[in-house]
Amino acid sequence: QIKQEIAVANATELVSKASESCFNLCLQKPYNTNNDTCIDQCLAKYLRSWNIISKTYVSRIQEAANAGEI
Amino acid sequence: QIKQEIAVANATELVSKASESCFNLCLQKPYNTNNDTCIDQCLAKYLRSWNIISKTYVSRIQEAANAGEI
Amino acid sequence: QIKQEIAVANATELVSKASESCFNLCLQKPYNTNNDTCIDQCLAKYLRSWNIISKTYVSRIQEAANAGEI
């Protein structure tokens, strides 16, 4: 159950941060119209970016652990 | 008592966010002088904005609830 | 032990905020190279700034307390 709560918290955080980034990249004042194509492409990019960041970060931690630094 | 704690937390949050927005709109480097008129007008605008955002947001939630979406 | 936890939390916050400020001042896209001299100078400035902010803030609180305002 704790695992599930963490998963929910992570999904919520991801939705919130991706929404904000994509709102800023896709919409303009005075915000009268949607731009769904842009949002979908932006979300796809955001998730790909997440994977790159995650992979790079975890491998840095791994290296540091192997070198006995942490 | 819980209600009161929430009210205090909300007021604190409002003061903090309004102060930051109005500082940025009203003051310039090197920050040697105040600009009270601007701050008062900015705060008035900030509170009006809060009401618009709150009304719009709550009515969207209402709609979604009525449509059985949430 | 509580004191120690607070000290750790403060150091963590300081590292995180100083790193972000100095990253933004010292590094440029595409972030392929470090700039250690700039980071060291930036950190020195950040810590000096912290001392000024802290001194000014505490003396304002002191004044307000002496005037019976808080």
Added chain:
Amino acid sequence: KEMATFLDGENAKQKIQSAVHRFNESCFQKCVASVQSPTLSAEEENCLSGCVNRFLDVSIRVANGIQGSR
């Protein structure tokens, strides 16, 4: 039991208030560029309600997109 219902209700109210604070901070910054009077212009009001409505549209689309991609 009644206490739990009360707390759930307070909790939901608190989440809504937090969201309104967050939206207002972001939309005020995007929509209000100057403070010459204490009232909002029609243009600013239109921008503010558009901002929160589009932000909710984007969040719903992003949440659905993330669920679909699993």
Added chain:
Amino acid sequence: KEMATFLDGENAKQKIQSAVHRFNESCFQKCVASVQSPTLSAEEENCLSGCVNRFLDVSIRVANGIQGSR
């Protein structure tokens, strides 16, 4: 009882530290634009203390303004 007093004191200290972190992050960003040396210029120091003093002035005015509008 002594524990409670100790905790209150630590709590107050912690709040001050958090505020200093927040002010320093924001004022450093506003006042320090380049990092050519490890020391702050007189202009930067003046800007930093002005920034925190004016921010406190604004916060007090906003807090009073919100209380008055109730």
Added chain:
Amino acid sequence: KEMATFLDGENAKQKIQSAVHRFNESCFQKCVASVQSPTLSAEEENCLSGCVNRFLDVSIRVANGIQGSR
């Protein structure tokens, strides 16, 4: 005891996830300027991994610098 180990592990995982969210938000903003397609360009991918790697370098240098200055 097993519960404690489990919680420690979940806690570490959660910290990593939070850091990835934070890095991704910041690096996506710095590295992705437009959304014409759902894929990242080679340039954007290079920028993203550089961004997180340099950010970790800076954080380590800053953490060591702060410890050294005590």
